Amino acid sequence: MPTTIALIAHDRKKDDIVAFVRAHTPILSRYKLIATGTTGQRIQEGTGLPVERMLSGPMGGDAQIAAQVATGNVIAVIFLLDSLYAQPHEPDIQALLRICEVHNIPLATNLATAEAIVAMLRQTRIGYLIFNPVSGQGNAQQDLALIQQLLEPQIRLNVHLTTPELSAEQLAQDAIAQGAELILASGGDGTISAVAGAVIGTGIPLGIIARGTANAFAVALGIPTNIRGACETILAGTTCIVDAARCNGFPMILLAGIGFEAEMVERANREAKSRFGALAYIVAGIQQLNEHELFATQIEIEGIVKEFQAGAVTVANAAPPTSVLAQGLGQVIATDGLLDVTIAMPSTKLQAVNAMLNLFGSALIQTAPNRPDIIHLRTKQLKVTTDPPQKIVVDGEIIGTTPAEIECIPNGLTVFASPIIEQTV
Numbered sequence: 001m002p003t004t005i006a007l008i009a010h011d012r013k014k015d016d017i018v019a020f021v022r023a024h025t026p027i028l029s030r031y032k033l034i035a036t037g038t039t040g041q042r043i044q045e046g047t048g049l050p051v052e053r054m055l056s057g058p059m060g061g062d063a064q065i066a067a068q069v070a071t072g073n074v075i076a077v078i079f080l081l082d083s084l085y086a087q088p089h090e091p092d093i094q095a096l097l098r099i100c101e102v103h104n105i106p107l108a109t110n111l112a113t114a115e116a117i118v119a120m121l122r123q124t125r126i127g128y129l130i131f132n133p134v135s136g137q138g139n140a141q142q143d144l145a146l147i148q149q150l151l152e153p154q155i156r157l158n159v160h161l162t163t164p165e166l167s168a169e170q171l172a173q174d175a176i177a178q179g180a181e182l183i184l185a186s187g188g189d190g191t192i193s194a195v196a197g198a199v200i201g202t203g204i205p206l207g208i209i210a211r212g213t214a215n216a217f218a219v220a221l222g223i224p225t226n227i228r229g230a231c232e233t234i235l236a237g238t239t240c241i242v243d244a245a246r247c248n249g250f251p252m253i254l255l256a257g258i259g260f261e262a263e264m265v266e267r268a269n270r271e272a273k274s275r276f277g278a279l280a281y282i283v284a285g286i287q288q289l290n291e292h293e294l295f296a297t298q299i300e301i302e303g304i305v306k307e308f309q310a311g312a313v314t315v316a317n318a319a320p321p322t323s324v325l326a327q328g329l330g331q332v333i334a335t336d337g338l339l340d341v342t343i344a345m346p347s348t349k350l351q352a353v354n355a356m357l358n359l360f361g362s363a364l365i366q367t368a369p370n371r372p373d374i375i376h377l378r379t380k381q382l383k384v385t386t387d388p389p390q391k392i393v394v395d396g397e398i399i400g401t402t403p404a405e406i407e408c409i410p411n412g413l414t415v416f417a418s419p420i421i422e423q424t425v
């Protein structure tokens with residue numbers, strides 16, 4: 001959908017349009033502004049807002065704007081006419097007015113109707129949709145078309161596709177810098193975490209349209225993992241405030257896995273994920289189980305250090321039941337201001353398999369497993385040191401090796417989701 005507004009004023013109305021734009025800067029600054037040459041210059045000088053300037057009206061500026069309207073790029077035209085004086089380029093003016101009629105584009109020709117357009121804009125939300133076209137196994141073009149079809153009657157979408165050069169995180173930062181009031185992320189957990197990471201602490205509501213392999217974040221927060229359901233959740237408008245976290249400076253929404261999980265994620269590479277979907281993780285997990293060894297682990301919380309021989313250390317902010325290694329407490333609470341830490345210390349492969357099954361079972365019944373080889377705790381922050389150093393995976397991406405310093409950011413994210421009902425364990 002277009003997000004451009006065209007601004008034009010005849011000479012004796014130029015002061016009016018500058019005053020009008022100045023009075024409505026907060027709302028108009030959310031849109032791309034285009035204007036005829038002199039009008040654009042006056043608005044830029046008078047308000048500091050960026051304006052893309054066409055030719056001056058008599059030289060064809062009205063005609064250029066008419067072309068933009070005709071090609072569907074313009075959401076509204078504000079054209080303060082001077083009806084008391086004849087203009088040399090009257091045919092161009094009439095052509096622009098006619099094109100607005102033909103294309104049913106809101107057109108204000110005086111200050112009263114310009115105010116009406118601003119009132120309309122106030123009721124329209126603009127959503128920055130950050131869309132990863134290579135996530136998951138669906139047809140990205142069809143997915144995007146469906147999202148637009150479902151959301152656009154109520155939310156004007158500013159669509160930005162991720163590319164190898166333009167990361168989801170960069171796009172999210174740009175959206176925030178442009179004053180986004182609503183950011184939507186569509187892709188796998190990597191895309192969603194990257195966008196969420198940039199949004200932490202801004203208070204900007206985040207919509208999640210999961211199209212990935214595991215979609216752990218959506219599942220953890222009870223957000224539907226089909227496009228239609230996800231869009232309905234966004235349109236319903238209910239938001240939840242959940243915790244976020246940082247691991248060695250990297251934003252973390254779901255969990256940090258140290259040891260087993262990091263190795264497993266590395267095995268379940270992009271190619272395997274495209275071929276086997278979520279099964280890739282299980283295949284990789286079984287392969288990994290054959291090779292994995294325990295490592296010496298130090299956990300430091302508020303100056304107190306404890307030592308373990310661990311196979312996996314998982315520090316979770318939010319996690320679905322299928323994030324087996326995070327389930328030391330039977331469920332991960334995303335709204336308690338604390339991280340859920342699970343340390344698995346199996347000494348044989350059989351114990352490891354048993355421990356994983358046990359953890360999965362406890363997540364399903366939301367009770368902590370009672371096993372001597374699983375330790376669990378909740379804390380706001382901790383430091384994990386291992387010998388030898390272990391890889392760390394944060395929200396599905398390897399970010400480096402231990403030591404890992406992880407801190408919860410209570411209430412760091414506002415997401416569109418139904419209220420989360422947590423049971424206290």
Ligand SMILES: O=C(CO)COP(=O)(O)O
Nearest residue numbers: 036037038039056057058
């Ligand atoms: O003449 C105009 C519109 O018809 C306005 O043009 P300028 O903004 O260049 O003065």
